[in-house]
Amino acid sequence: MYNFHNDGLIHPEEIVLKVIDLNKMTKFYDEVMGFKLLEVSADKVVFSLDGKNKFLTLRTESGFVPKSRGKTGLYHFAILLPSREDLGSFINHLVNVGYDRLGGSNHGVSEALYIQDPEDNGIEIYSDVDKDKWEYNDDHVKMVTEPLNYRQLMDLGKDKEFKGIPKDTILGHIHLHVDDLDKALKFYNTIGFNLVSTLAGSAYFISTGGYHHHIGMNVWNGRGAKAPGEKESGLDYYTLRVPKERMGKILEALDEAGYIYEKHLEGEVITKDPAGNTILMK
Template sequence: MSKYHKGSKIFVTEVVIKVMDLNRAVEFYKSIMGFKVLRKKEKKVVMTVDGINPIVTLIRPDDIVPKEHRRTGLYHFAILLPTRKDLGKFIKNIREKGYPIVGGSNHGVSEALYLQDPEDNGIEVYADTPDRNWERTLIGVKMITEPMDYRGLIELAGDDVWQGAPDGTILGHMHLHVSNLDESLNFYSALGFKLVQAMMDQAYFVSTGGYHHHIGFNIWNGKGAPPPPEDSAGMKYFTLKFPDEDTRKEKINNLKEQGYVMIEKNNKLFTRDPSKNLIKLIV
């Protein structure tokens, strides 16, 4: 596992998505993303890589309505593969299956492929470059956007075949639509994240422990964009993991001092960021 997703770091572990067509969504996450079913109920399917930990959970509420445009919420969630070769095998897999992609980029710190699931939820599939090569700045880590080397990645994969998401695959980061960048930065700073890059007052990227980003957020759906309705398809919540209970309590107290409310449900603890994105807080 990435050293930026364990130990004293605070990082994301799972995203829960409300879908209109559960069977179609499960088939996509199995055949294209290479996940396995961990637990299955009539209207809820928990997907995993390692057979133990959830990575994407799909639910089908009774009263669900289609997503509306220009709302806060999920921009994309990002699946981190262990190696560049794994990324090459993934590219081969979706090419052979004819699944469309949105694009691909070399960000300096990572190489990333972008696609949408059948219900238009954004997904990034990426592999980090060696962090010894990352360009560190006074703020954090420099990220760029250059063309992806598709040919080099496919050649690296060689004759190897994608046989599902490999061991070590994790949820690497979340990228969110928000209504206000600075309010969001204050919130995530209270949770322990530090700004590592600001993109022309359009997007901020934050992390713990020197990672290029655990969370990104942008105002590309419009400054002041409203949250989606509660019964809307799309992201229900994502999970943040803290290294220990003392750290979680400290960060929760920081949020309470800023007036944020904690939500307890079924012995689990949640909060909402200023754009009403729901977050589960675990140890």
């Protein structure tokens, strides 16, 4: 069993969203996504996947406005379920709660569902195909977009009643809108990510440790798209888990390439990719 999200690999781990209607969003992540509530206050709600660690923070502030179209930011965050049975069970659950904006694809390396939260943030729910079955074109992972076999998955999941998101679920990858693919790639290369796949010159997929992708990036909101304003809802920041012993080298590389970052609490570092997506490295 491969593990592409272990502590020795740089990978995304947490998401923080700016939200307008905290109650409505909390209800969605509780009832539809089955995330576990960790903290609730008047302006902030924190969810966990495993019941212990923070995963998704929703925060609100007066003056937040809906994000405008054609900006950089979040395309989707993608939670990786422990098994195919869990994916089937999750589809059955979505049918039971009456969620009706479901999309799905078989990517060869993974099987994925796509949904939107009430404030239009994209969410992918997926399970991985074993790495031994992945195909490659030269040294790039081959990812396809084929119909998802809903019937088979729903059948597989029928004996596994959904009782909240399984505790071994993790943030598998994040997919971002950027303004310029090569500019973004150069930045993420500096941190330590490698290009593993491309899609018709409009999307790049990057990872560490040979995963099919920890980060996707695309220019589907337009080349040269601007970053959203401070008050626009959507992605506030995401976190990257960085092995402690590598942080120093990464900061040196960022310095050398002229990227700006700020030291935060206890060895945490805040930076932005060139498309304006904020990252907390910890």
